[in-house]
Amino acid sequence: MKHHLIPAASVVEVLPDAVVPDMAEMVKCKIAELEAKGSDDAFFICDVGDIIKKVTRWRELLPNVAPFYAVKCNTDETVVKTLVDLGLGFDCASKGEIAQVLKHGVSPSRIIYANPCKQKSFLKYAARHGVDLMTFDNEAELIKIKELYPRARLVLRILPTLQVQVQCELGNKFGCHPDNVLKLLSKAQELDLDVMGISFHVGSGVEEAKAFSHAVQQARDAWDLAVDLGFDMTLLDVGGGFPGQESAPVTFEEIAAVLNAALDYHFPKGCGAEIIAEPGRYFVASAFTLTCNIIAKRTVARDVAHQDTLVVGSPDCYHKQALTKNDEPSYMYYLNDGLYGSFNSLMYDHAKVEPRVLNDSPVSFTSSVWGPTCDGLDCIMQDCRLPEMEVGQWMYFLDMGAYTMCAGSTFNGMPRPDCFYVCEAELWSELSPAEVCEKKRCSQIPPHLHTAQAAGEMQGAVGPISCCYPVDEELILL
Ligand code: PLP
Numbered sequence: 001m002k003h004h005l006i007p008a009a010s011v012v013e014v015l016p017d018a019v020v021p022d023m024a025e026m027v028k029c030k031i032a033e034l035e036a037k038g039s040d041d042a043f044f045i046c047d048v049g050d051i052i053k054k055v056t057r058w059r060e061l062l063p064n065v066a067p068f069y070a071v072k073c074n075t076d077e078t079v080v081k082t083l084v085d086l087g088l089g090f091d092c093a094s095k096g097e098i099a100q101v102l103k104h105g106v107s108p109s110r111i112i113y114a115n116p117c118k119q120k121s122f123l124k125y126a127a128r129h130g131v132d133l134m135t136f137d138n139e140a141e142l143i144k145i146k147e148l149y150p151r152a153r154l155v156l157r158i159l160p161t162l163q164v165q166v167q168c169e170l171g172n173k174f175g176c177h178p179d180n181v182l183k184l185l186s187k188a189q190e191l192d193l194d195v196m197g198i199s200f201h202v203g204s205g206v207e208e209a210k211a212f213s214h215a216v217q218q219a220r221d222a223w224d225l226a227v228d229l230g231f232d233m234t235l236l237d238v239g240g241g242f243p244g245q246e247s248a249p250v251t252f253e254e255i256a257a258v259l260n261a262a263l264d265y266h267f268p269k270g271c272g273a274e275i276i277a278e279p280g281r282y283f284v285a286s287a288f289t290l291t292c293n294i295i296a297k298r299t300v301a302r303d304v305a306h307q308d309t310l311v312v313g314s315p316d317c318y319h320k321q322a323l324t325k326n327d328e329p330s331y332m333y334y335l336n337d338g339l340y341g342s343f344n345s346l347m348y349d350h351a352k353v354e355p356r357v358l359n360d361s362p363v364s365f366t367s368s369v370w371g372p373t374c375d376g377l378d379c380i381m382q383d384c385r386l387p388e389m390e391v392g393q394w395m396y397f398l399d400m401g402a403y404t405m406c407a408g409s410t411f412n413g414m415p416r417p418d419c420f421y422v423c424e425a426e427l428w429s430e431l432s433p434a435e436v437c438e439k440k441r442c443s444q445i446p447p448h449l450h451t452a453q454a455a456g457e458m459q460g461a462v463g464p465i466s467c468c469y470p471v472d473e474e475l476i477l478l
Contacts (some may be wrong), residue, residue, distance in 0.1 A: 023047070026158065027396050030420060039288040041390065042292040042337040044405065044419040049427035050287040054244075054463050055086045058282070061256035064263065066276045067114050070240050071097040073280030074288075075406050078421050080104060083283065091240075091278035095122040098131055105123060108132070113201070114278055116141060116157050116174050123148045135199050135237075137176045139187050142292055146176070146191045153236055154188065155197035156181070156223050160215040166241075167205025167247070167350050181222045185229050197235030199224045204281065204349075206241040209258035215239075216262035223273075236267055240278045244285025245399040250344035252282060281402035288401030290342055290381050290417065294393050295372060330366035333389060338371010338375035338378045342404040342412035346380065349403040353380065357397045373412040424453065 026045055034043065043226045058067055068089035071080065075097070081104060083090075089110040092098045101111055113126050113134035118141065126134065127149040134149075136142055136158040145152055159175025176184050188195045198219045202211035219236055226233050238259065243252055337343065345351035355369055364385040373377035389395070408416055423431075 010172065015197075023289050023398065024356070024358065024396075026422060027205060027289060027394075028213055031358075031394055032290065039061075040293040040295070040336070041415065042290065042335070042342075042417040043340075044400065044417050045289045045291070046076065046078060046079065046401070046419055046421045047287050048288075048421055048423040048431070049081050051079065051283055052086065052423070052427045052430055054283050055083070056285075057252070058279070061253065062277070063112030064260065064269070066237065066274070067283075068110075068114075068237075068278050069283055070114070070278045071101060072080040072278030072406065073402050074284040074404070075100065076284075076417075076419065079284055079401075082431060089276065090225055092131070092194060095119070095125045096232045098122075098126060099127065102129060112155070112278070113156075114237070115157075118144070120144060120148060127152070133197075133235075134143070137174055137184075139184060140377060142184070142188055142191055142193060150191075150242070152194070153197070153235075154193055154195045154224060155235060156184065156188075156197045156226070157199045157201070158215075158218055158372045160200050160202050160211060160218060160402060162211055162214040164203070164211040165207035166211075167207070168203060168348075169269055170201050170203050178218060178221065182225055185222075185226050185231070189231070194234060195226055195231045197237060198226070198233070199237035199239055199278075199372065201239035201278070202241040205242055205243065205248070206255075209255045211241070212238065212255060212259045213262040216259070216266050217374050220266040222229070234274055236263075236273045236275045238263075238275065238277045240280050240282075242277070242279045242282035244281035244283065244402050246286070281405055284401035285399050286401065288404070289398050290337065290404070291394050291396040292335035292337045292417075294333050294389055294395065295336050296393055297389070298332040298334075309347075328365065330368070331386070332368050332370060332386065333386075333395070334372060335380065335395060336372045336384055336414070337408075337417055338373060338380060338414075340371060340373050340375070341408040341414060341416060342377060342400060343371060343380050343411070344407045345400075345402070345404045348407055351403070352395050353398060353400070355381065355384065355386065357389060357391060357393070357395055359387045359393070363387060372414050375411075387472050409451065 023045070030043060034041070055067075066089055068091045069083045070091040072093050080100060083105040084101070084106055089112065090097075090101045090106060091112050091114040092101060093115040098111060098113065102108070108130040111131045111133065113131050116135045116137040118134070123144065126132070128412065132149070132152045133155065134145070134152055135155045135157045136145065145154065157175050159171050159177050161178065185195060200215045200219055202215050223233050224234070242255055243250060263275060267275065283350065313407060339346060344351065346353065355442060364387050367380065367381075367384055367386040369381040369384065371380055405419075410416060
């Protein structure tokens with residue numbers, strides 16, 4: 001199935017400046033629509049406007065750094081198409097990601113193959129499609145590139161050595177240590193390869209902005225070594241690691257300030273360096289909200305649940321001690337997405353999530369939240385406070401766009417959630433000028449769009465929103 005963005009001109013109304021669509025309201029509307037259809041499936045809402053705002057913010061704060069979106073972070077077609085339309089470049093890690101981006105008509109020159117350890121057949125594919133910009137950090141890779149793509153433009157990925165807190169370490173696997181840079185560059189020279197850039201990645205979800213200033217300085221040192229060897233250096237790639245959500249320990253603004261200062265000092269304007277970055281989570285983390293249905297519930301005795309010897313909330317507790325009339329119970333909630341699905345980010349990305357409910361009761365209980373599979377590992381939250389919820393009600397989770405759906409499985413036959421897309425009218429028109437919208441408009445309004453209209457009406461003060469949805473190709477009359 002091919003996905004397209006469908007501008008919903010028929011429901012577009014420009015929102016008053018001060019009004020921002022409220023995600024809780026949108027979640028409620030979507031739930032109402034799904035329940036009316038008898039569906040209790042988990043679903044994502046993607047706020048495309050949030051992605052557009054992030055691009056604008058990037059361009060305001062890092063005007064001299066061209067973003068190449070790290071596709072691995074979220075491969076959703078609407079995300080990729082939005083970023084294509086906004087003129088971004090792309091960081092691809094594999095043949096599949098390159099193919100996905102090329103399919104949108106992106107020029108190969110807007111792609112960096114930023115995986116320092118490439119499969120041979122993928123490298124051949126890159127060569128066939130003219131994706132010639134790529135990273136390396138080891139000798140074997142140079143030999144492989146010499147054999148399969150000797151004209152490639154090579155970017156040496158160095159290892160940032162400053163020890164800082166990160167959500168996801170990358171330096172344990174990638175990056176050439178400063179002590180080995182000269183040797184590796186000499187090997188490239190011996191093979192007559194075209195090294196023209198330096199890159200680094202400070203670690204995904206880096207928690208200290210100074211990681212960037214230190215790494216830029218290291219990049220300058222490596223750059224100078226390369227120049228001394230006679231390479232014509234023209235590209236600096238400052239990698240990813242930019243925060244994507246408000247709860248991050250460091251803000252994008254702080255990082256931008258530190259990075260700009262380091263670039264001004266080490267790679268000042270006019271020095272001949274084109275500067276790019278590979279942000280992933282920055283663009284998508286906050287754009288996605290995941291809503292899950294409570295498919296089952298278990299009541300356990302709270303005092304027992306807190307004993308050290310037992311897993312919190314374990315059904316064991318339930319069997320070992322019955323609740324007395326005066327006990328405050330704790331609850332185990334089972335959702336229809338979990339660790340094997342979108343919440344794989346808890347393991348792979350070391351993410352933290354916070355469940356939200358649409359129940360505004362001030363009374364809360366000790367609770368644990370679980371995924372739907374038959375595995376005891378499938379626990380989303382061991383211990384949190386929630387109002388009492390019932391089977392059939394819903395919980396939602398903000399900031400679920402980064403490293404979530406891209407690595408989710410269908411273990412136990414559990415389906416992956418659908419995704420619905422919304423966008424404020426003003427922002428949507430930035431992406432798609434009116435005349436383009438008119439031409440591409442679908443003659444049949446997809447059923448989702450009626451919901452969008454309903455959502456607008458139900459939101460009252462919020463007003464209608466414009467929406468774009470991926471739909472089956474047959475629905476589209478171009
Ligand atoms: N570039 C490379 C080579 C990566 O491996 C990653 C993430 O693993 C990224 C960019 C994106 O990083 P982030 O999502 O932290 O911006």
